[in-house]
Amino acid sequence: YFTDALDNVYLTTATKAAKRMAKKYRAHLSVFSANWNSNTQVTQIQDAVSSGKYQALVVEADDGQAVCTPLTDAAQKGLIVSIYNAPICGHGRTLYTPGTVGYFGGNDYQYGKLMGQEMIKALKGKGTVAYVSGPTTNSIVQTTTQGLVDELKTAPGIHLVAQLNGEWTAAKGLTETQDLVQAHPTIDGIVYGVDQMAIPSVTYLKQDGKIHHIKVVSEGATTNAATDIEKGDMYASIVQLPAQEAAYAVEAAIQTYEKKPVAVPGWNKSTHIYNVLVDPSLHWSDVLDRQD
Numbered sequence: 001y002f003t004d005a006l007d008n009v010y011l012t013t014a015t016k017a018a019k020r021m022a023k024k025y026r027a028h029l030s031v032f033s034a035n036w037n038s039n040t041q042v043t044q045i046q047d048a049v050s051s052g053k054y055q056a057l058v059v060e061a062d063d064g065q066a067v068c069t070p071l072t073d074a075a076q077k078g079l080i081v082s083i084y085n086a087p088i089c090g091h092g093r094t095l096y097t098p099g100t101v102g103y104f105g106g107n108d109y110q111y112g113k114l115m116g117q118e119m120i121k122a123l124k125g126k127g128t129v130a131y132v133s134g135p136t137t138n139s140i141v142q143t144t145t146q147g148l149v150d151e152l153k154t155a156p157g158i159h160l161v162a163q164l165n166g167e168w169t170a171a172k173g174l175t176e177t178q179d180l181v182q183a184h185p186t187i188d189g190i191v192y193g194v195d196q197m198a199i200p201s202v203t204y205l206k207q208d209g210k211i212h213h214i215k216v217v218s219e220g221a222t223t224n225a226a227t228d229i230e231k232g233d234m235y236a237s238i239v240q241l242p243a244q245e246a247a248y249a250v251e252a253a254i255q256t257y258e259k260k261p262v263a264v265p266g267w268n269k270s271t272h273i274y275n276v277l278v279d280p281s282l283h284w285s286d287v288l289d290r291q292d
Helices: 009-024 038-051 068-076 108-122 139-152 170-183 195-207 223-231 242-257
Strands: 056-059 080-084 103-105 127-133 158-165 189-192 215-220 236-239 273-275
Touching: 009 242, 038 056, 038 068, 056 068, 056 242, 068 080, 080 242, 103 242, 108 139, 108 189, 108 215, 108 236, 127 139, 127 170, 139 158, 158 170, 170 189, 170 195, 189 195, 195 215, 195 223, 215 223, 223 236, 242 273
Parallel strands: 056 080, 080 103, 103 273, 127 158, 127 189, 189 215, 215 236
Antiparallel strands: none
């Protein structure tokens, strides 16, 4: 089980769920963290394959292109490859990579567009916007950013004036927010790549008296974000389901190993995709925008 890192709630939630699923099937799960280094992850995958100890690789790619060759080579050698959260081999929009079990996660380009749509609604199509993203070298961030930028361009009155790297951490996200409001004191809206960055920044903006004229849109739909939305301190947060995507990726790999058809909630057998955004458990009025 290969994860980008283990330094935020999203990743630890996913990993815990993956472990629970493996335990359910009495499967052994080894966890490898790349610590946000794509070269490290490539080496980890190559070492796992050459060890001969594993029948399946469940992978969240730090760089989808960097891991493409080692993963497709592994699949050709007969290993089961299951991809979650981050598509590989340039399939950022189509999601599924032939030869793998499937893709389990959201469509990051669509996530970006949804955040853009919410910000356009929040500002009624007019205003200045900043985007505080995760690590800019990460393929998830790059695809999400493109979706956001493309969507904001559909509103001529919206101007993206700053793109900042918050590294998906509370501390860096807060620092970038503080610098942002100093450089752009009249900013109208801020989009955050994850709730972990948005929540402490919203608290700061409230203390600084700026939250009332700044609309905040984020991604994650965490409990804290829902609370801020209900209080009117945040406009919207797009749902993520880290536990489901990781657990289902593990379950599908095990089912494939057992020569059984993939059977997880929301699975589309014709596209080989479990898409978070069409998960049957979701109720959009609850998780997308509590102000509409």
